[in-house]
Amino acid sequence: MQYNPPTFDRRALIAIGVTLVFWASSFAGIRAGLESYSPGALVLFRFLVASVTLGVYAVLTKGVRRPRLGDLPWIVGGGLIGITVYHTLLAYGELTVTAASASFIIGAVPIFTGLLAILTLKESIRSRQWLGIAVSFSGIGLIALGEGGHLELEAGALLILLAAFCTSIYFIIQKRLLRYYKPLEVTCYAFWAGTLFMLVFLPDLIAELPAAASGPTLSVIYLGVFPAALAYVTWNYVFTRTTASVATSFMYLNPIVATFIALLWLGEVPTLLAGFGGLLALAGVIITARSVR
Numbered sequence: 001m002q003y004n005p006p007t008f009d010r011r012a013l014i015a016i017g018v019t020l021v022f023w024a025s026s027f028a029g030i031r032a033g034l035e036s037y038s039p040g041a042l043v044l045f046r047f048l049v050a051s052v053t054l055g056v057y058a059v060l061t062k063g064v065r066r067p068r069l070g071d072l073p074w075i076v077g078g079g080l081i082g083i084t085v086y087h088t089l090l091a092y093g094e095l096t097v098t099a100a101s102a103s104f105i106i107g108a109v110p111i112f113t114g115l116l117a118i119l120t121l122k123e124s125i126r127s128r129q130w131l132g133i134a135v136s137f138s139g140i141g142l143i144a145l146g147e148g149g150h151l152e153l154e155a156g157a158l159l160i161l162l163a164a165f166c167t168s169i170y171f172i173i174q175k176r177l178l179r180y181y182k183p184l185e186v187t188c189y190a191f192w193a194g195t196l197f198m199l200v201f202l203p204d205l206i207a208e209l210p211a212a213a214s215g216p217t218l219s220v221i222y223l224g225v226f227p228a229a230l231a232y233v234t235w236n237y238v239f240t241r242t243t244a245s246v247a248t249s250f251m252y253l254n255p256i257v258a259t260f261i262a263l264l265w266l267g268e269v270p271t272l273l274a275g276f277g278g279l280l281a282l283a284g285v286i287i288t289a290r291s292v293r
Contacts, residue, residue, distance in 0.1 A: 012237075012238055015234045015235075015237045015238045016238050018231070018234050019231045019234045019235045019238065020253060020254060020257055021257065021261075022226045022227045022230065022231035022234075023227055023231055023254060024103065024254050024255075024257035024258040024261055025222075025226075025227060025258070025261045025265070026223055026227035026228075027094070027099035027100070027102045027103045027106075027258045027261075027262065028099040028258070028261050028262040028265040028266050028268075029219045029220075029222055029223045029227065029265075030042065030090065030091055030094045030099070030102075030223065031094050031098070031099045031262070031266055031268070032215065032216055032219035032265065032266065033045075033046075033216045033217075033219045033220040033223065034091065034094060034095060034216070035213065035215070035216045036208065036211075036212035036213050036215075036216035036217065037205075037208050037212060037216060037220065038201075038204050038208060039088060039091035039092045039094075039095065040088065040091075040198075040200070040201030040204050040205075041201055041204040041205040041207075041208045041209075042091050042220055043084075043087045043088050043091050043198055043201065044195070044198040044199065044201040044202060044204075044205050045205055045209070045220045045221075045224070046087070046220050046223045046224045046228060047083065047087070047191060047194060047195040047198055047224065047228065048195060048224070049220070049221055049223075049224025049225060049228075049229075050191055050195075050223075050224040050225070050228035050229040051191050051192050051195045053224065053225050053228075053229035053230070054187065054188050054191055054192075054229050054232075055188075055192075057229070057233065058184070058188055061184075063182065063184050063185070064184065064185050064188050065181075065185060067181070067185075067189060068180070071177065071180070071181075074173055074176060074177055075177065075189045075190070075193055076193050077173060078170050078173040078174060078177065078186075078189070078190050078193070079189065079190045079191070079192070079193025079194035079195075079196075079197065080193065080194065080197050081166050081169050081170050081173070082166065082167055082169070082170025082171075082173070082174070082190055082194070083170075083190050083191060083193070083194025083195070083197075083198075084194045084195075084197040084198055085163075085166045086163050086166040086167045086170065087163075087194075088198075089159045089160065089162055089163035089166065090102065090106070090159075090160055090163045092156070092159050093156040093157065093158075093159035093160035093163060094156065094160070095156060096155070096156035097156040097157050097160060098262065098268045098270055099258060099259075099261075099262035099266060099268055100255070100258055100259035100262045100263075100268060100270045100275075100278065101157065101270055101277075101278060102160050102258075103254060103255040103258035103259070103278075104139070104255045104277070104278030104279075104281050104282060105157060105160045105161055105164060105281070106160065106163070106164050106167075106255075107254060107255045107281060107282055128287065131287060132284045132286070132287030134284070135280060135281075135283055135284030135287060136280070136281045136282075136283075136284025136287075138277075138280055138281075138284070139276075139277040139278060139279070139280030139281030139282070139283070139284060170190070174186055174190075177189075183232075183235075184232075184233070187232045191228070191229075255278060255282055256282075259278075
């Protein structure tokens with residue numbers, strides 16, 4: 001029987017747009033939340049909200065099964081690396097790196113994922129892919145040098161680069177789990193496991209929450225409900241309406257949208273060097289992606 005891919009319609013386009021805006025806004029939301037919260041308290045608060053939101057959704061839809069015992073190491077490891085470590089590093093990185101530059105660095109995730117696939121899945125790599133990787137990392141280097149407005153290596157950018165590497169590892173783990181579990185199940189398992197590890201920041205959250213301003217608090221609640229929880233639901237819907245290659249092609253717009261949101265929300269304007277580096281990093285990702293199609 002010939003496989004016919006799902007039809008790409010207006011509802012799928014709306015779902016992609018909603019997901020894109022939510023995920024792009026998360027970088028500005030983190031910067032806003034850091035005005036009252038330390039990075040650890042912020043990520044715990046965010047994922048407590050996200051875990052409860054997904055828990056309610058899972059109960060109402062009855063869409064989450066109990067995981068198999070043999071898959072628990074992968075589930076726990078994915079939650080630790082892809083949720084706890086990734087989001088903690090990202091939050092610490094955004095103490096000094098603008099939201100726009102952070103989004104461009106995270107945009108290099110497909111580069112890391114491709115390299116990991118070569119190492120773990122023994123996939124080959126073409127010369128054009130190497131070109132894309134070189135271009136992308138050159139752009140990230142310019143961001144790291146230009147974030148402070150002068151030629152000085154920015155440690156926060158390196159933390160975010162490490163965060164991008166961590167989420168790439170999570171994507172490899174996720175690919176294994178998706179052989180048996182639904183996307184919603186994998187998301188819930190990762191969020192719940194990752195949140196448990198974040199409880200080490202509970203004393204910080206208890207100390208900071210009463211004194212926090214309402215603006216940063218609402219920003220963190222927004223991060224938990226929309227970019228962290230609901231965006232995954234809309235993204236899952238997208239994959240029921242179109243192919244993965246079509247859906248993910250829209251994500252190249254994410255850093256551009258994040259830059260405009262940061263400008264409107266925070267008034268952040270990236271430096272010329274960091275802005276050029278961001279565009280260069282995005283170009284490298286696109287070159288690499290097109291070479292494998």
